[in-house]
Amino acid sequence: MQTIVTTSHKPDPRSVAIGGWAAEILNSEFVDRSRMSLEDLKIKHNAENIIVVANGDMKLYSPRGEYFFHPSMSVPRIKAIKQGKSDHMIAAMDLEPGDSVLDCTLGLGSDAIVASFAAGTEGMVTGIEAVPEIALIVKHGMANYITESQALKSAMARIRVECALYEQYLTGIPDQAFDIVYFDPMFRHPRLKSSSMEPLRGIVKYDPLSRDAVREALRVAQKRVVMKENTFSQEFARLGFSTVIGGRYSPVAFGIIEKQETGL
Ligand SMILES: C[S@@+](CC[C@H](N)C(=O)[O-])C[C@H]1O[C@@H](n2cnc3c(N)ncnc32)[C@H](O)[C@@H]1O
Numbered sequence: 001m002q003t004i005v006t007t008s009h010k011p012d013p014r015s016v017a018i019g020g021w022a023a024e025i026l027n028s029e030f031v032d033r034s035r036m037s038l039e040d041l042k043i044k045h046n047a048e049n050i051i052v053v054a055n056g057d058m059k060l061y062s063p064r065g066e067y068f069f070h071p072s073m074s075v076p077r078i079k080a081i082k083q084g085k086s087d088h089m090i091a092a093m094d095l096e097p098g099d100s101v102l103d104c105t106l107g108l109g110s111d112a113i114v115a116s117f118a119a120g121t122e123g124m125v126t127g128i129e130a131v132p133e134i135a136l137i138v139k140h141g142m143a144n145y146i147t148e149s150q151a152l153k154s155a156m157a158r159i160r161v162e163c164a165l166y167e168q169y170l171t172g173i174p175d176q177a178f179d180i181v182y183f184d185p186m187f188r189h190p191r192l193k194s195s196s197m198e199p200l201r202g203i204v205k206y207d208p209l210s211r212d213a214v215r216e217a218l219r220v221a222q223k224r225v226v227m228k229e230n231t232f233s234q235e236f237a238r239l240g241f242s243t244v245i246g247g248r249y250s251p252v253a254f255g256i257i258e259k260q261e262t263g264l
Pocket of ligand 1: 104105106107108109110111112128129130131134164165166167184185186187203204205206207
């Protein structure tokens with residue numbers, strides 16, 4: 001899969017600088033847009049995906065659609081938490097202010113933003129994403145997203161984004177480095193309605209979570225390891241998540257392994 005970076009037809013200097021920087025990070029080509037269409041640029045450079053930088057923002061054009069950073073469902077979820085309602089993920093994590101969270105599957109960043117909000121100013125969230133294009137757009141988006149909500153802004157600012165495979169990242173960190181380790185792998189049986197991931201389906205990493213990775217996560221976690229999956233997924237049993245919680249009518253559920261249960 002080849003990704004190139006370009007700008008709008010008449011780019012401002014900041015977008016040109018950001019485009020050059022993005023191409024360098026992705027180790028890809030930064031190509032002159034001139035008057036060319038994106039389709040023509042794809043053909044000319046034999047590229048499957050194009051990141052276009054315009055007005056300082058990045059948008060990825062893939063064969064399946066367009067993706068740009070947006071806090072999406074994290075906004076209503078944060079609003080609900082502020083109103084005193086419970087959030088299934090936060091409940092599954094037993095997340096308290098001041099906790100540290102390692103989100104091993106950052107994706108579009110919504111869960112990490114909600115976790116960061118709940119962990120508060122004393123807490124800390126690190127998000128790991130294997131796909132460089134996604135890690136870059138989400139990191140840039142979180143740093144530059146314009147919002148009047150100070151809570152959202154500071155929740156995003158506290159998230160550290162790392163582009164890495166969680167399998168490798170986990171092995172490099174000490175025992176009990178984080179309170180909670182979280183996984184939201186691509187579902188074994190994707191929900192058809194999950195449209196926000198649609199443009200990224202050709203580039204996201206799909207590998208199932210392994211028992212070895214769960215073991216490593218338990219070594220790194222101080223409190224618990226949590227995994228999100230389809231409510232009736234066999235993955236919970238296969239990976240040893242004996243407790244599963246979720247809303248009665250929700251298509252997704254959260255598996256929990258308490259560190260204490262494991263004797264590690
Ligand atoms: C379902 S999405 C996560 C969505 C995320 N929780 C959110 O709120 O937007 C799963 C993400 O994990 C990434 N991923 C899958 N396997 C990975 C691995 N081994 N290391 C790091 N990231 C991985 C995928 O590329 C994808 O972006």
